[in-house]
Amino acid sequence: MAKKLLAAAALIAVAAGALFWLLTAPRSISTAAxxxxxxxxxxxxxxxxxxxxxxxxxxxxxxxxxxxxxxxxxxxxxxxxxxxxxxxxxxxxxxxxxxxxxxxxxxxxxxxxxxxxxxxxxxxxxxxxxxxxxxxxxxxxxxxxxxxxxxxxxxxxxxxxxxxxxxxxxxxxxxLSDAPVVSLTADAERLLRGRYLVEGAGHCGECHTPRGTLGAMREDAWLAGAPNPEGKGRIPNITPHADGVESWSEADLVYFFESGFTPEFDSVGGSMVAVQEELARLEKSDLEAIAAYLKAVPPRPSAGR
CATH class of the missing domain: 1.10.760 (Cytochrome Bc1 Complex; Chain D, domain 2)
Structure with a gap:
């Protein structure tokens, strides 16, 4: 009986290992795709x-x-x-x-x-x-x-x-998913463009969204601020909440992207300086699209506060 139990346990272990290997296999992409x-x-x-x-x-x-x-x-x-x-x-x-x-x-x-x-x-x-x-x-x-x-x-x-x-x-x-994080109630071209730029190439959520235990961005706190990866202070909330950019107009956001100045005439600091300088090089229509999206996302209180 003991030998049969050991054999069964060994088969289960082999099957579990094979399943793990299958489920964790990297998925490359072919040229044809x-x-x-x-x-x-x-x-x-x-x-x-x-x-x-x-x-x-x-x-x-x-x-x-x-x-x-x-x-x-x-x-x-x-x-x-x-x-x-x-x-x-x-x-x-x-x-x-x-x-x-x-x-x-x-x-x-x-x-x-x-x-x-x-x-x-x-x-x-x-x-x-x-x-x-x-x-x-x-x-x-x-x-x-x-x-x-x-x-x-x-x-x-x-x-x-x-x-x-x-x-x-x-x-x-x-x-890992290619699905949008935010479902927009309006399909306006500018909002869709803004969502694409922020959620995709701009990867704004990578810094402005807190992470769970396994290091994934918490979509329930999307853009609600997070600990500064450089170790000092926090990355700000950029949702249209009182903790974030509720008082900022779309024009304020665009001006910030272009100049680095907030509506209160404070200036951008830290690692965001380099980000803002790169944003300032973009077409104004794209900056307006980003601003429109940020004003359309669900307002969230600052995460972790």
Whole structure:
């Protein structure tokens, strides 16, 4: 009887392991699944600015044209360990110069590396999953025009069990979706554009939304503010609540994006300075769309207060 129980337990363990392996498998994307598309470099640059790519991937403290050298190396200290931002310059040896379009779209929208490993969601693919593949391809085309920089970035320093990437397959099944976060009551083109920019390439929720135990953005507190990942203070609530931007008009928001000044004539500070400077480069119609969306999202009290 004991031998039969052991054999049954072994079969169950093997079956459970096989099921886990199946459920956590990275889902790459094939070239055939990509849309036929002629890259638009101007739009790619806009996606680059909206996403603030240089803010994380440029060498820390770089200024001017040096910010276009995306050699990586920034260290992000989190509760899960230290993440290091990779080189995404078109260097073939240490960057992404050898990546295909499918490699890039798979990384951006599915969080999968060219060699089929899961990326950690410190890379905000949970937001980029909501982008149009065409915009992702335009972004890649623009990145390909930037300087190639040789810089081998060290790996992450994560404690067990966070250093086991395979489990991220389950995290993705729970939290990775291309569905919009906010259901809009009006289908106005400007609101839809604003939602697309904020929830996708702009990935505003990644900083302005608190996270749950497993590190996913809490959609029940969408844009309601969160602890500052740099360790000091909080990222503000940007919903139309009294704790947030209720008193700001859409014009106030647009002016803030353009100038860095609030309606009270205070100025933007901290890591938002670089974000605001990138936003100021966008078309005014896109800034107006972002403002319209922020005034249309559900008002939430500041999270964690």
């Amino acid at each position: 990509l849309p036929q598309h002629q890259p638009d470099l101007e739009n790619g640059e806009a996606m680059f600015q909206l996403g603030g790519c240089a803010n994380c991937h440029a060498v820390p403290k770089a200024e001017g044209d040096e910010r276009l050298k995306l050699a990586g190396g920034l260290e992000l200290a989190t509760d899960f360990g230290t993440f290091r931002v990779p080189n995404i310059s078109p260097d073939e040896a240490t960057g992404i110069g050898g990546w295909s379009d499918a490699d890039f779209v798979g990384a951006m929208q599915r969080g999968v590396s060219p060699d089929g490993a899961h990326y950690y969601p410190a890379f905000p693919y949970a937001s980029y999953a909501r982008m149009r593949a065409e915009d992702v391809l335009d972004l890649k085309a623009y990145l390909d025009t930037l300087p190639a920089v040789s810089n081998e970035v060290a790996g992450h320093d994560l404690a067990f069990p966070y250093n086991l990437r395979r489990g991220l397959g389950l995290w993705k099944r729970l939290y």
